[in-house]
Amino acid sequence: MFKKILWRFVFSYLVIFIIPLLIGIGSYFSIKNIMMSSLYRYNKTALTQLEDKVENEIVKSVESLADWINLNPYYFIFLPEAKEALDSSDRLLNIRNLCREIYSQTYKNSYIIDAFIYIPSENIIVGPSYTTTPYNYYTYINRPLNMSFEKWLEFLSGEYKMKYIPSFKIKADYKNLSTIVFANTLSRWIIDGKNANVFVIIDQSKIVSTMKEIVSYPKGILWILDRDNNQVLKVSADKQDISLPKLNFSIYNDFRIQELTLNGEKWIIYYVISPIYGWKYISMVPVNSFFEEIRKIRNLSLILLGFMSIIGSILIFFFSMQNYRPLSEIKRLLQAGNETKSFELEKNEFDFIRDLVLQTLSKEEELKKQIMRFSPIIKNNLLYQLLLGSILPENIGELELKTLEMQRQDAKFLVCLIEIDDCSGFIKGESDSEYSLVTLVVTNVMDELLETNGFKHWDVLFSRTKLSVIIEVIDNVKDSIKKLTEIFGNMIEFLEKNFSIYMSVGISGEVMGIINLKFAYEQAEKVLSLKFVKPNMKIFKFSELSQDITSEKEFLPKDIENKIVNIVKEGKVEGVYEVFENIKNHITAANSPHMAKMILIYLYGLYYQLLNSIPNKVGEKQKPEPEKVMRLIIEEKNPKKVLQSIQEDFKILTENVIVNKQKIGNDLISNILDFIHQQYSSSEISLSTIAEKFNITPQYLSAIFKEKAGQNISDYIQSLRMNKAKELLLTTDYSVSQIAKMIGYTEVSGFTKAFKKVEGISPNKFRELNKIQ
Template sequence: MFKKILWRFVFSYLVIFIIPLFIGIGAYFSVKEIMMSSLYRYNKTTLTQLEDKVENEVVKSVESLADWINLNPYYFIFLPEAKEALDSSDRLLNIRNLCREIYSQTYKNSYILDAFIYIPSENLIIGPSYTTTPYNYYTYINRPLDMSYEKWLKFLNGEYKMQYIPSFEIKADYKKLSTIMFANTLSRWIIDGKNANVFVIIDQSKIVNLMKEIISYPKGIMWILDRNNNQVLKVSAEKQNISLPKINFSIYNDFSIREFKLDGQKWIVYYTISPLYGWKYISMVPVDSFFEEIRKIRNLSLLLLGLMSVISSILIFFFSVQNYRPLSEIKSLLQSNNENKDLKSTKSEFDVIRDLVVHTLSKEEEMKRQITRFTPIIKNNLLYQLLVGGILPESIGDLELKTLSMEKQSGKFVVCLVEIDDCSGFIKGESDSEYALVTLVVTNVLDELLDTNNFKHWNVLFSRTKLSVIVEIKDSFEQSLPKLSSLFENMIEFLEKNFTIFVSVGISGEVLGIVNLKFAYEQAEKVLSLKFVKPNMKIFKFSELSQDITSEKEFLPKDIENRIINSVKEGKVEGIYEVFEDIRCHITAANSPHMAKMILIYLYGLYYQLLNSIPNTVGDDQKPEPEKVMRLIIDEKNPKKVLQALQEDYRILAESVIVNKQKMGNDLISNILEYIHQQYSSSEISLSTIADKFNITPQYLSAIFKEKTGQNISDYIQNLRMNRAKELLLTTDYSVSQIAKMIGYTEVSGFTKAFKKFEGVSPNKFRELNKPQ
């Protein structure tokens, strides 16, 4: 009996071993196909991710920005009719509004380094935080390293159609950056017969890093081509001088892997084409290097199969003997180790195993109850993703609706954003546990009020001081909004009176379907931001205040900014003191801590703009750090103390502008004098040609030359010519007409007249009187 059962064990082990053995042998001969299939799937996934990332965050953002600027109505301020209709202050205000709108379109995109509009008729560049000339932009903001200033001007005046220029090297903030320059001619911005151009500078290094992260093989290469098959980027894991082969993209309509030869080497190429923009994303892997590792795996598999056959034959017999035990022994072992002492020894072995399974299932139910405790966290995270747009609409199914206790996706919703402004009267510390208590109080009060008024709602915790509430609307929005407003007024009053907790509430407009909750949240967030400029309000409704979100908000009188800018540019410290005294009076008259903080933030923003746009000598140790500045503004109770520190920063900036002007003036004069000494004998040299050479106006050149040398520039050139003429008259036998041409005179009569005025005698008479005998 023992041998019969033992051989059954042996046979069972043999069957169990032979099946995976044959599977392994089959896998051995199909490793290449399996690896190729895996490579196909991996490349498809990675290139699709690259396509989504590049097009959603780069191409779509950049080209949408270009289209938005092309359709922007602000171009009218540069038309000749607008110049006559608008005074300078209104025109400046409209230009500043255009700058802010450009900033609002670009500041959230980490791939966009800068964006600006060039208007040829005005020779003007308008960016997110500056309005300047091409020369200042070239010199002080972003300098193209591979272009002279003349080529830069020619580049700005070119005609483009959604063109991407790769490896556009610039120097910004003393750093060398590799970028992609996007250029497009604005078809609607026709000013004085010339089209304006929009340029967007894209951070090439971020896209390169993204491509390097997803290169599927150490020796692989990736390309990105634009819609016209121009190479935008090429990235390889190792330095390889390999050009992209000519590919007929029209014949590869599906996702596939192809093999071809390039310089005697086989390659695998895979690519995908964007159906929206027509961009191509290509991945190449060397075949020999790729299959070299596959061959190693196959050989190792063969060796392992052989060893496994020998060792397994021995182990099969050994384990068959070792694992042969009567079932009664298994029963005794299970009973001795089981916690359930009710299992009777008289039961059969199968009954014992069955009872143990029932006992195990009861443990599983207990585990399910523990998992249920995490449901609120999962629910909050799902709602959070819905509000911030982190979940795709097609990802929301019946399971998600069941988790959120929602009946359908197509309901009508309003998002209410609650921010805790001050709870220092309720808690004394800043720990998470104390803020958790504040959040508990607010949510309990809110739940009670909403449930009492039959509003179905879902709470979403964002941070210690920020809570969002999704409210489902059964009636019309016009009927529900007053009820919600009254409800939140009661909540605010109750919290302030009983807990000394002060909150502000932003209420969005109505949206249809949970997939649009993101837009409702954005509305609530934007309208709630008005609390800094409307400090007396507690409830902010998007339906009533949406106009205020986009309207210009004047924190200070209109002339304040102009006076600050002029004082800094001219280096007038007394002007800085005067304008800050007016600002103190304005803050005192406003009598609003919120308004004071907004003014201080606005002034520091202007300071950083001037610091980066006006040449100065402010050292790094003198520049205030933005993080510390914002923390000081938020924490400091006395705004005048912050204003005093800000005044000191502006004073240092104004003084450094003077120092920089003096240094630049001395350097400029040295270069001009050197140029005059080299070119004074040219008949073409004049005030205007020298000014053009150094990119300054003739008026400025005349003024600074007179200031630094005490002479007019024409008198200085004439003195050089006359001294040279005297030297030639006395040391050479050249004729007067020859000497006249040598020192820059085209007519001998003009030279004779100037020489006689300078020396009192004619050139021939001077030579006769002074030439040694």
């Protein structure tokens, strides 16, 4: 039996060895194609990395800056009405504020050399740290080297639409620089009938360095084209004077590679297209350079094949001997662990394991049923990841589609986001089970209405008060949205009337493919956030309200908003009055009553966001009603009076945060003390293990324990152990070594040392003296 199984091992290893050996020999003759595939993937990854780097750090920043400037409300200071309304000092102060904001938007980006706005009606240039004339800018700041002053003025006054101008040479700080200039006409900055332009000067040398770091070939050429196929940048290792061949770009293929002949030399050309901005990233490399590494690897593969043949033959027999030995032990363990005695003891190892596996397979159906119970959780989690955009396109395959019961990836979808605003009339407590009942009622009503109207849909649970539904669009999208509006309207009316459940619904625009569900969810989430400024609306459609989202302004400076959030979260009541004094000044400086009211609405929305995101004790009766607050803001002519009311709400919220923190601290210490009394006899208990148990840092645990209990946590544990040790010494006959282990000491010497430190005598001496007494 030994030889039979041993030679079966030898034969198995030999077959396993010969198969990859033959495959390796065959692969040698087709290694070019194999390596080409890997090389293509590498080059695609490199170009995609270059695309991400350029677009996230340059294109996105530059175009976001242009959009921000276009929407910036400071353009009003250049209007004729503002000139009459503002005196020179106020106007100068506003211009300086605009300069500071431009600086704050650009100084962190190392690629941006300068950014400025040219206002033709004023014939001035406004930059991050200056306001000057075109002539002064041309002469003293950044002088265009290949352009006369007349051409410079003509350039500043042109009309542009997200245009990138390459190889724009300037002289700045006594150095000649090669730059790329981004130019865009500001559609909102129409002053005296003339549009202002924004210009961003980008350091071309830094982009070139980035390109060479990511994609580098000794003889390669790289091009970057914008969305209109205009050349933005060209990088050539040997400065070859080769123009980009005419290519037929396809937006449906994100990576293309082909061979061509130029000037008698063969080249490999490949490119990627940005799905967001439509930019093209193209690399062209000589064939000989492209395949140089492949030739090296092919030669190395021949050496490895020969080496593998020699070493493999030696190892086959060795591993066969080594792997036989565990079989007998496995058989013995399986016999001992098997509850039934139906197996014959004389069977060899293979037959025994085979019979045991057959018995296990007979329970497969039962295991499948148990696994199916987790199917809804898996499905909800997969849909949740899709909506958040956490799943990459290449990770969505047939298995995922089958799990989601989706027939194809490229269908049209809408995402509807539902937020339960109030259900206190239906449930009395705040437990998860009660909110689960609310979710069950809402989803049952919604599913019945959607199925009755023929909508294929998928429910996704986000939280206790937030759920989403993905809807596949088969008919015309406008008709579908109209029908969904009617369905959700009936659902809201039914739930309010019969269950006292009040909710708001956001409906996204149409997207193509499940991988774009993220964008639909973001649309639904953004449009639903408008419920704070449109209190009488219950259904928010992106198709109708998208303009409200894109035209949002920063009503409060970011530093003030961050200060409010930090003050409330930290429970600093005195800070509320200080920050609201700043807000009062900000409202006073608003250029219109409408703007002042929008600041108050924004402030109230921030209050409600904090109210729902941080633990506090503000009860339902103390919460301000949205309708009353909105009516007060809209109808009250004195914004300061409304601000006083909102300030009081923030003060109450901050006070309740303090109370909640104190209660949390007391509850935490109570739970920690219970845990210590249960586990103090364990040798594993320590500051770090207790901190890990309660999901807090050791530093915070040490500080709060000393504050609440009045002593260090290690001293408290030692006190418990010493009291228990004295009790055991006086009431039992356990040895000192046994008692040490019973109270958590791994070494008796450590226990003896600690006991002497507390009592002044050894444990044995303590037992002897107290028993005599």
